[in-house]
Amino acid sequence: MFSTSNSRINPFFSPKSIAVIGASEKPGVGETIFSNIKNGYTGKVYPITPSHTTVFGIKAYKSVLDVADDIDLAVVITPNRIVPSVMNDIGKKKIGGAIIISAGFKEAGEQGAKLEKEIQSIGKRYGTRIIGPNCLGVMSLSESNKINATFLKVTPQHGNIALVSQSGAICAATVEDAITQGIGFSKVVSMGNKVDMDEDDILELLSDDPKTKVIMMYLEDIHDGRRFMEIAKKITRKNKKPIVALKAGRSAAGAKAAMSHTGALMGSDDTYDALFAQSGVIRVDTLQDLFTISTAFSKQPIPPPHPTIKGYSTGVIIVSNAGGPAIISTDMCSKYGLKMADISSSREAIAKVIPQYGSAGNPVDIVGDADATRFEKVLSEVLSNPNVSSVVTMCTPSATLNYSDLARTIVKTSKGTGKTMIAALMGLAEGSENKEILSDGGIPHFMYVELAVRTLEAMYRFRDWLGMPADIPERFDVDAKKVKVVLDNARKEGRTRILEDGGYEILSAYGFHRPKNIIATSEDECINAVKTVGYPIVMKIVSPDIIHKSDAGGVKVGLRTDEEVRAAFKTITDNARKYKADATIKGVLLQEMIKSGKEIILGAKHDLIFGPLIMFGLGGIYVQVFKDVVFRMAPIGRQEGLRMIESIKSIKLLKGVRGEKPSDLKAIVENLQRLSQLITDFPEIEEFDINPLMVLEEGKGAFTVDVRVGLRKTNG
Ligand code: ADP
Numbered sequence: 001m002f003s004t005s006n007s008r009i010n011p012f013f014s015p016k017s018i019a020v021i022g023a024s025e026k027p028g029v030g031e032t033i034f035s036n037i038k039n040g041y042t043g044k045v046y047p048i049t050p051s052h053t054t055v056f057g058i059k060a061y062k063s064v065l066d067v068a069d070d071i072d073l074a075v076v077i078t079p080n081r082i083v084p085s086v087m088n089d090i091g092k093k094k095i096g097g098a099i100i101i102s103a104g105f106k107e108a109g110e111q112g113a114k115l116e117k118e119i120q121s122i123g124k125r126y127g128t129r130i131i132g133p134n135c136l137g138v139m140s141l142s143e144s145n146k147i148n149a150t151f152l153k154v155t156p157q158h159g160n161i162a163l164v165s166q167s168g169a170i171c172a173a174t175v176e177d178a179i180t181q182g183i184g185f186s187k188v189v190s191m192g193n194k195v196d197m198d199e200d201d202i203l204e205l206l207s208d209d210p211k212t213k214v215i216m217m218y219l220e221d222i223h224d225g226r227r228f229m230e231i232a233k234k235i236t237r238k239n240k241k242p243i244v245a246l247k248a249g250r251s252a253a254g255a256k257a258a259m260s261h262t263g264a265l266m267g268s269d270d271t272y273d274a275l276f277a278q279s280g281v282i283r284v285d286t287l288q289d290l291f292t293i294s295t296a297f298s299k300q301p302i303p304p305p306h307p308t309i310k311g312y313s314t315g316v317i318i319v320s321n322a323g324g325p326a327i328i329s330t331d332m333c334s335k336y337g338l339k340m341a342d343i344s345s346s347r348e349a350i351a352k353v354i355p356q357y358g359s360a361g362n363p364v365d366i367v368g369d370a371d372a373t374r375f376e377k378v379l380s381e382v383l384s385n386p387n388v389s390s391v392v393t394m395c396t397p398s399a400t401l402n403y404s405d406l407a408r409t410i411v412k413t414s415k416g417t418g419k420t421m422i423a424a425l426m427g428l429a430e431g432s433e434n435k436e437i438l439s440d441g442g443i444p445h446f447m448y449v450e451l452a453v454r455t456l457e458a459m460y461r462f463r464d465w466l467g468m469p470a471d472i473p474e475r476f477d478v479d480a481k482k483v484k485v486v487l488d489n490a491r492k493e494g495r496t497r498i499l500e501d502g503g504y505e506i507l508s509a510y511g512f513h514r515p516k517n518i519i520a521t522s523e524d525e526c527i528n529a530v531k532t533v534g535y536p537i538v539m540k541i542v543s544p545d546i547i548h549k550s551d552a553g554g555v556k557v558g559l560r561t562d563e564e565v566r567a568a569f570k571t572i573t574d575n576a577r578k579y580k581a582d583a584t585i586k587g588v589l590l591q592e593m594i595k596s597g598k599e600i601i602l603g604a605k606h607d608l609i610f611g612p613l614i615m616f617g618l619g620g621i622y623v624q625v626f627k628d629v630v631f632r633m634a635p636i637g638r639q640e641g642l643r644m645i646e647s648i649k650s651i652k653l654l655k656g657v658r659g660e661k662p663s664d665l666k667a668i669v670e671n672l673q674r675l676s677q678l679i680t681d682f683p684e685i686e687e688f689d690i691n692p693l694m695v696l697e698e699g700k701g702a703f704t705v706d707v708r709v710g711l712r713k714t715n716g
């Protein structure tokens, strides 16, 4: 973004000089921002104001053009209507960046929106990058230089969290909360109306920022999903910095009437889920989670792998002075899918230091009369166990336990171990000293264990993301020309829906397995078709006017005799006419019956903003009821395909319940990849449903028994 050729430095985070346009001594935003900057910033500051010759004793100028030296950053606090002329001066002065605090733009109606367009084009003309307008400002904090170009009353201490927010209010609240908990920031960016610099640009600036270890984001929308994914992935995977994001607007119902299940099932928020999953961004739903999970990442290491056994999955241990809470924590770990560490090699050592009626397994119950010393012995032992990657120390008040001593013990034992340590200390009456000790010692602490375990889960999830092999979409050898012919034919006939025969042609061109199929137009033709397809057989109506065949009584499965086939032909065609009197009936499809398959849905869609997307989930006629589906942006590789499968709620059904053989997951992944290639290759396909894909047991493959293709409507 800020290439060295057109800009000496990053004007927003490390300016050598700042002009404050609208600086003032009068109480208000102009005064607060100017004072904030002056108080911590070590570079040169130029107050710009038409009405005064000095501001707090510093020489003031009427315009940035009157300043002889170079200026890197301008902070604009003037009334909205004069921002365009100010921006013109900023451009002429060749200032690299402008933070426009002023409000009264897009958020204030049509007039403001026009003004916003104007400043956007001025910025473009001169190459001035803009943050805002209508924002709280920007902070860039380090030990020696604290730039607080916001109108917050307070400046937090410097730290390793970067906060990026689309809402100024959330910035303000988060910064204040952090101050009371001794948490510091490297950067705080309030993006405001995002007229120029958006989340992608800010992330790019933070990507290589050595001061930033964790990025905390509050978002309302994302301008460019594909670019976001690219940058965020680089930050999380390559630079190993976690991004924790709260995206507002989850409930917004984006799903609309659509021909396909894929279209009907997808709300706009699912695209964000996909985007975050594929970028390694940890999505949270509450401000509390945003704050606690980000700060845990900033304080504690990510749970480490086993020191000697490659690929061994290390786990959590719970150390408690009470049985009940220990069991609750264990339940919580199981709910969040966290593995409990195997500590059998430490059992003997633990048993020696706890009473007989305690428990030396995981969870460790060191019993109600424990003091800090007993905690210390047990904590040291479990921390040295190579199978342990994180520890939750939790306690309940007791006469023998001094909470401050315990807090010191937790801090001391965890130092230098490289393992994740968190604490849940119940009992408000124990006072605040223990919490201060933990905070100062970098231990995330909670009152109840639920939040503690949820925080750990986010950390393990991030570890898994880092450990996941790279996802490389592979290209299968396919017959794209054949698909093109099918699509073009539909176009020529003015159809946006591809019929069964065309659908199956597309599938075979892209290497999907399908059962034997023949379309027949009379009872006799049906009997003929049976000779090729064989019994048992399935019969379905083929009509451009009937989309959901079962709804129209247009599907018969498990037919075994010629009589049944003849009867079915009659029933199906009669039903179709009853369902829709003027329906064009092309015939009846006779299809090989796929026995003992599990019904899966695969879908694909072209989104106007996010591009090609694919969907996977539990299929069949109940798909709309269970809505157990996930989305991804295409193209995807095998890894992402596997992750998709693992992330649905009903994954257990596919892994085999009660002695069933597991389903052929490999075949599902391959089908997903082929579909991902297809939808990427043909942007004119608006929606594509395979419902169901019949998945057989491991090694036996998967077959498409129903396909639905919709093309984008073109004008004219
Ligand atoms: P539609 O979705 O238009 O109602 P489908 O072709 O998906 O029609 O058929 C409905 C249901 O019939 C499927 O969900 C599946 O349970 C069953 N079915 C359809 N074709 C087959 C087949 N070839 N083998 C086994 N079951 C089938």
Ligand code: MG
Pocket: 620, 691, 692, 706
């Ligand atoms: Mg179907």
